[in-house]
Amino acid sequence: MRRRFTLSVLTGTAVAGSLLVAVSPASAHGYISSPPSRQANCASGAVSGCGDIIYEPQSVEAPKGSTQCNGGGSRFAVLNDTSKAWPAATVGTSVTFNWVITARHATSTWEYFIGGTRLASFNDNGAQPGATKSHTVSLAGFSGRQTVLARWNIADTINAFYSCVDVNIGGTGGNPTPTPTPTVSPTTSPKPTPTPTATSGTTTWAAGTAYQVGARVTYNGVAYQCRQAHTALVGWEPPYTAALWSAV
Amino acid sequence: MRPGPVARRTLALVAVLALLMTGACGGGEQAEAHNDTDVMFLQMGLAQIAEGDRIAQAVERRATDPEVRAVATELRGAWRTEAPMMRGWLQVWGKPMTAAPDQKLHAGHGDLHSLREEDFTGLGDLAGAEFDRAATALLLANLHNAMETIRMQAADGAYPQAVELAERMTESRQNQIQRLLRV
Numbered sequence: 001m002r003r004r005f006t007l008s009v010l011t012g013t014a015v016a017g018s019l020l021v022a023v024s025p026a027s028a029h030g031y032i033s034s035p036p037s038r039q040a041n042c043a044s045g046a047v048s049g050c051g052d053i054i055y056e057p058q059s060v061e062a063p064k065g066s067t068q069c070n071g072g073g074s075r076f077a078v079l080n081d082t083s084k085a086w087p088a089a090t091v092g093t094s095v096t097f098n099w100v101i102t103a104r105h106a107t108s109t110w111e112y113f114i115g116g117t118r119l120a121s122f123n124d125n126g127a128q129p130g131a132t133k134s135h136t137v138s139l140a141g142f143s144g145r146q147t148v149l150a151r152w153n154i155a156d157t158i159n160a161f162y163s164c165v166d167v168n169i170g171g172t173g174g175n176p177t178p179t180p181t182p183t184v185s186p187t188t189s190p191k192p193t194p195t196p197t198a199t200s201g202t203t204t205w206a207a208g209t210a211y212q213v214g215a216r217v218t219y220n221g222v223a224y225q226c227r228q229a230h231t232a233l234v235g236w237e238p239p240y241t242a243a244l245w246s247a248v
Numbered sequence: 249m250r251p252g253p254v255a256r257r258t259l260a261l262v263a264v265l266a267l268l269m270t271g272a273c274g275g276g277e278q279a280e281a282h283n284d285t286d287v288m289f290l291q292m293g294l295a296q297i298a299e300g301d302r303i304a305q306a307v308e309r310r311a312t313d314p315e316v317r318a319v320a321t322e323l324r325g326a327w328r329t330e331a332p333m334m335r336g337w338l339q340v341w342g343k344p345m346t347a348a349p350d351q352k353l354h355a356g357h358g359d360l361h362s363l364r365e366e367d368f369t370g371l372g373d374l375a376g377a378e379f380d381r382a383a384t385a386l387l388l389a390n391l392h393n394a395m396e397t398i399r400m401q402a403a404d405g406a407y408p409q410a411v412e413l414a415e416r417m418t419e420s421r422q423n424q425i426q427r428l429l430r431v
Contacts, residue, residue, distance in 0.1 A: 036429065055395055098381060
C-alpha cells in the first residue's frame with residue numbers, strides 16, 4: 001500500500017512539469033463578441049443545444065484556409081448548422097467587429113468574407129495583437145441576411161481562429177425565424193455536458209475525451225498510446241505532450 | 249482558514265510526503281490526497297483572480313452600463329471568498345502561491361494569463377461606451393482563461409473540496425460570462 005502510494009507520488013511529480021507545458025497553449029485564442037458570432041450566441045445562451053462550445057467560444061481553431069464556420073474538422077460542427085436559428089444582428093453597410101482575445105498569438109492577417117468574396121484583410125505582419133482588437137469592415141454591395149466569416153490567421157502556426165457572424169445588412173432581410181428568446185434565464189446556468197470517454201480500439205484523438213492509460217489514438221496519421229490518464233484539451237495534441245502520449 | 253485538527257493532520261502528511269520524495273523511509277496514511285492538477289488549478293486560479301480583480305475594480309469605478317458594474321461587483325465578492333480558501337490549501341500543502349514563471353512555456357503564444365501594464369493604462373484613456381467595450385472584452389478574456397483552468401480541475405483534480413469549488417465556479421463564472429455577452 002505504502003509502496004504504491006510512493007510510486008504514484010513520484011509519477012505525479014515527474015509529469016508535473018510536462019503538464020504545465022501542456023496546459024499553456026490550451027488557454028489560447030479569441031472570437032468575435034460583437035456583433036455576436038455564432039459561438040458568442042452559444043456562450044451567451046441566446047442559442048441552445050450548442051455543446052461544449054459554450055465554455056470555450058475562443059477555441060474554434062483549425063488549419064488555415066477553411067470557409068466553414070468551425071474551420072472544418074469534426075469539433076464544434078454545430079457552428080456550421082444552417083438549420084439552427086442563428087440570430088442576425090441588424091447592421092449598416094459598415095460594421096465594427098470586436099474580438100475577445102485570450103492569447104496574443106503573433107498574427108499574419110485578419111480576413112473577412114461573405115460567401116466567396118473577401119471583404120477585407122488586415123495585415124499585422126507577425127505582430128502580437130493588443131489585449132482587445134476591433135476592425136471596421138465595409139459590407140457595401142451586400143444586403144439582407146448574410147453570414148460573415150472571419151479568420152484570424154496565426155503567423156507561427158498552421159492554424160487560424162474562425163468566427164461566423166450572422167448579420168442583417170440594412171435591416172431589410174429579416175430573420176428566417178423570429179429571433180429566439182434566450183432559453184437560459186439569467187439566474188441559471190447550464191449543467192456541464194458529460195465528458196465522453198474513449199472506447200476501446202484506436203480512435204482519432206479528440207479534445208474533450210477522457211483517456212485512460214494504454215488508450216490508443218491516431219493524430220495526423222501517427223499512432224500514439226496514452227501514458228497518463230487525462231481529459232484531452234485543445235493544445236494537448238499528442239505531438240506536443242510527451243508526458244501524456246508516446247508514439248507507437 | 250483557522251488551523252484545526254484536519255489541517256494539522258494534513259501538515260503531518262505533507263511532511264511524510266516530503267520524506268518519501270527525498271528517498272527517505274517514512275510511514276503514514278493517505279488522507280485526502282491532492283494531485284498536480286489541484287496545485288496547478290490553485291496557482292493559476294489565484295493569478296487569474298488577481299488580474300481579474302484589477303479589471304473588475306476599474307469596471308466598478310468607471311463603467312457606464314449598470315449591468316457590467318453589477319457583474320464586476322459580484323465577481324469581486326466571489327473572489328474574496330474563493331481566494332483565501334485557495335491560498336489556504338496551497339499553504340497546508342507547502343506549495344508556493346505562484347508557479348515558477350517560465351517564458352519558454354509561452355513561446356509563440358503571447359503573454360498568457362498576463363495583461364501588460366499598458367493594457368491598464370490604455371483603459372485609463374477610454375471613457376463611456378468605448379471604456380465599457382474594452383473593459384468588458386478584457387474581463388471576458390480573463391473569465392474564459394479562468395474557465396479553462398476551472399474545468400481542467402473539475403475533470404482531473406483529486407482534492408474533493410477543490411473539485412467542488414471548481415464545480416461551483418463553473419456555474420457562477422458561466423452565468424457571469426453570459427450576462428457580459430448580453431450587454
